[in-house]
Amino acid sequence: EIVMTQSPATLSVSPGERATLSCRASQSVSSNLAWYQQKPGQAPRLLIYDTSTRATGIPARFSGSGSGTEFTLTISSLQSEDFALYYCQQYNDWPRTFGQGTEVEIK
């Protein structure tokens, strides 16, 4: 099983600042990496797939990068609605696995 490790567990950021979230895979997942956002009481929402492709309706301030085992989600200028939990997920192999999540909180 591919283990996905996200860091940090919690990221404290002020509105308007940049947030950088990391995701590491225990073995290469090529570019088969997605990012999801989840707010309390809501289902996850797809943000990024194939490492760097924004899903429909996702603002340009969200961007993804990386390949192989190291990936990054960057939120260029945090808006109030961006404070949430973020998960990475690999779909290069079975079972599909998620990271444990990074909470982006207001500083």
Place this chain on the structure above:
Amino acid sequence: EVQLVESGGGLIQPGGSLRLSCAASGFSFSTHSMNWVRQAPGKGLEWVSYKTSDRKTIHYADSVKGRFTISRDNAKNSLSLQMNSLRDEDSAVYYCAVSIEGHFAYWGQGTLVTVSS
């Protein structure tokens, strides 16, 4: 608009059975692979099961293999998860999710399963 509506959750005793359903609309259900993903209270996301549109390929997480069965009815735009021999650790919100090339493009709002005596 894509809609996925889960139902069938509830309180069940350990060792019991439960069947979850997911009603899909707003997209071509019969041509998309589907998944169940769960989230225990206060915990992260765990993929549970997958079935292709042609029903020929199925995958299960090791944690549910032999106990859960995924099925789909393309004529009724419906996905199901039969859960047997339930354990405390199966307690979670269960989401159905549409797969597109491996990522989970659309999610339902989930249904809560609580396994407790």
